[in-house]
Amino acid sequence: MKFKINLKNIFLNLLVLLAALIIIFPIFWIFLMSLKSSAQVMEWPPIFIFEPTLDNYKVLFDISVAGSSNYGTIRINFFEPIFNSVIISGGAVLVSLIIGIPAGYILARSNFKFKEDIGFFILGFRFAPLILVIIPMFYFFTILGIKDTYFGMIWVYQVITLPMIIWLTRVYVEDIPIELEEAAFVDGASVLHVIYKIILPLLRPGLVGASLLVFLLAWHNFALGLLLASKKAPVTVALLKLLNPGINFYPVMACGLVISMIVPILLIFLGQKHFVKGLTFGAVK
Numbered sequence: 001m002k003f004k005i006n007l008k009n010i011f012l013n014l015l016v017l018l019a020a021l022i023i024i025f026p027i028f029w030i031f032l033m034s035l036k037s038s039a040q041v042m043e044w045p046p047i048f049i050f051e052p053t054l055d056n057y058k059v060l061f062d063i064s065v066a067g068s069s070n071y072g073t074i075r076i077n078f079f080e081p082i083f084n085s086v087i088i089s090g091g092a093v094l095v096s097l098i099i100g101i102p103a104g105y106i107l108a109r110s111n112f113k114f115k116e117d118i119g120f121f122i123l124g125f126r127f128a129p130l131i132l133v134i135i136p137m138f139y140f141f142t143i144l145g146i147k148d149t150y151f152g153m154i155w156v157y158q159v160i161t162l163p164m165i166i167w168l169t170r171v172y173v174e175d176i177p178i179e180l181e182e183a184a185f186v187d188g189a190s191v192l193h194v195i196y197k198i199i200l201p202l203l204r205p206g207l208v209g210a211s212l213l214v215f216l217l218a219w220h221n222f223a224l225g226l227l228l229a230s231k232k233a234p235v236t237v238a239l240l241k242l243l244n245p246g247i248n249f250y251p252v253m254a255c256g257l258v259i260s261m262i263v264p265i266l267l268i269f270l271g272q273k274h275f276v277k278g279l280t281f282g283a284v285k
Contacts, residue, residue: 033254041250056251078256081238087150088234089218092157093211096165104169105195119170126163130223133159138227148230156224161214172206173199216264235260
């Protein structure tokens with residue numbers, strides 16, 4: 001019996017290892033591509049042993065002198081789209097927290113007509129096709145003159161970030177015993193005092209995890225930035241510009257993918273404790 005149990009565990013561990021390798025291999029392959037030359041990338045069968053080069057990263061960040069590499073006079077300057085993505089995604093999360101925490105608290109603690117309908121309507125924006133928003137927003141932003149601005153991009157990104165923050169905040173607040181608030185009200189505390197001194201400290205682990213989650217959703221968004229931004233284009237759109245017909249920019253594009261993954265990976269690594277707590281905050285204990 002022990003032998004069968006051990007054999008079963010070995011088989012399950014092998015399956016987990018296989019799944020991990022399948023997930024990791026594309027990332028590993030992209031990293032290898034970023035260290036290859038254009039000719040090495042196109043070789044078949046693929047090569048795994050080669051002399052790595054950093055020319056692709058130099059071209060990506062506009063460090064190499066024109067003509068010093070195979071890419072000629074291309075000018076990319078990838079720092080700018082990274083900065084754009086940080087500002088847009090970070091700003092979208094900040095605005096969503098300012099608006100979403102009070103909205104989620106009201107949905108959790110107040111009883112009014114059509115409360116559940118309003119809650120699901122808000123959540124429905126998260127799953128609605130972005131094309132429903134992009135076309136009218138393009139026209140609307142053009143009229144207001146906020147197309148291709150940080151303000152406009154942070155505003156439209158609320159379609160991605162705000163519904164998740166509101167819904168998750170509601171779930172987190174419902175997990176907090178209402179008796180804590182009632183006791184504070186009996187002692188004469190105001191609503192703002194209860195929210196600031198009691199609710200927010202208890203919500204902190206969940207809000208950090210939720211903020212990381214929606215930041216990743218905003219960081220990887222492509223459609224909104226493609227149609228509503230040019231100079232303020234995020235990383236995802238900047239990578240598309242490297243797909244020029246007839247020119248092999250695959251190594252440089254691989255460098256861009258590697259760099260674009262660093263920020264989310266660092267955030268997850270630094271906030272993994274809060275991220276796990278945030279995902280399980282409202283779960284059944």
